[in-house]
Amino acid sequence: MRPPALFRASLFLGLLFAACQGLAAEYVIERMKDNVYRFTAGNYRSAFMVTDAGIIATDPLNPRAAAWLKDELARRFDVPLRYVIYSHNHVDHSYGGQALNGDGVYFVAHRLARADLVHTRADTRIPDITFDNEMTLYLGEARVALRYHGVNNGRGSVSMHFQPANVMYVVDWIVLGRMPYKNLKGYDIQGMIDSTEDILATDFELFIGGHGDAGDKADVARYLAYLNALYDSVRDGMLAGRSLAQLQDDIRLPEFNELRMYDAWLKLNIEGVHDTLIDKSYFDMRPDVPAN
Structure with missing residues (x-):
């Protein structure tokens, strides 16, 4: 039998090795196209662009992920971090900003996203730079065009178009290869449709999302x-007087059953559109909609 001290040391080293292996599996950096990279932390993804003049990063995601990313950026690239861009106000993407903070690092967000972080006293780095509709950040020979498309998810959600790599990055309101999240908490379905149409009208080659797969215009x-x-089926069913339970029983959309979480989240997606049409469009108050 091993001496107790030796056993405890072996156990500690084993646990430490397992923890390091877990971090390696949870956090991944991939080069996606040219000088644009994707950072994955569990089910979350952010992006960053490396230039001769520095690095432009996006959502920090959370304090632990951001701290790991900062160390990796310093280890892999011989240029400093210059900008951090928040995609929107939601804390599961914007928290961890303090870990990426430093001398000469500027934080950027849409005006509405910054206002929400301030008003709600969010525990993250508050942005220095804001904009209303469009803004372009230049760093060396590269640039990223930021654009606000109106309501879609949360407050101040923007697209980020990285050039010259021609990579589009959007968080939450476009998710490739997977269903929209559960009952669409925090989403505006009409705004999601309008904003996605805007993205398709933009010239880009590669799409990276805050969740799900990367893809091209056909995937978007x-x-x-x-x-x-989804929207048409729920709207038309409500106009015919069907209840939420009836809608969830009737609507199937089998042509999209390849999407991940289809079986688990379809009824929740239906609920989300149903509730949005009541909350935003007052379907329950319309005299031309039969009562159910």
Whole structure:
């Protein structure tokens, strides 16, 4: 039998090794196209662009993930972090900003996203730079065009178009290869459709999302087709006087059953559109909608 001290040391080293292996599996950096990279932390993804003049990063995600990313950026690239861009106000993407903070690092967000972080006293780094509709950040020979498309998810959600790599990055309101999240908490379904149409009208080659898969314009169009089919089915069913329970029993959309979480989240997606049409469009108060 081993001496107790030796056993405890072996156990500690084993646990430490397992923890390091877990971090390696949870956090991944991938080069996606040219100088644009994707950072994955569990089910979350952010992006960053490396230039000769420095690095432009996006959502920190959370304090632990951001601390790991900062160390990796310093280890892998011989240029400093210059900008951190928040995609929107939601704390599961914007927290951890303090870990990426430092001398010469500027934080950027849409005006509405910053205002929400301030008003709610969010425990993250508050942005220095804001904009209303569009803004372009230049760093060396590269640039990222930021654009606000109106309501879609949370407050101040923007797209980020990285050039010259021609990579589009959007968080939450476009998710490729997977259903929109559960009952669409924090989403505006009409705004999601409008904003996704805006993205498709933009010239880009590669799409990276805050969740789900990377893809191209055809993949984004496929996602938009699902949103339209979902919205039309729920709207038309409500106009016919069907209850939420009836809608969830009747609507199937089998042509989209390849999407991950289809079986688990379809009824929740239906609920989300139903509730949005009541909350935002007052379907329950319309005299032309039969009572159910």
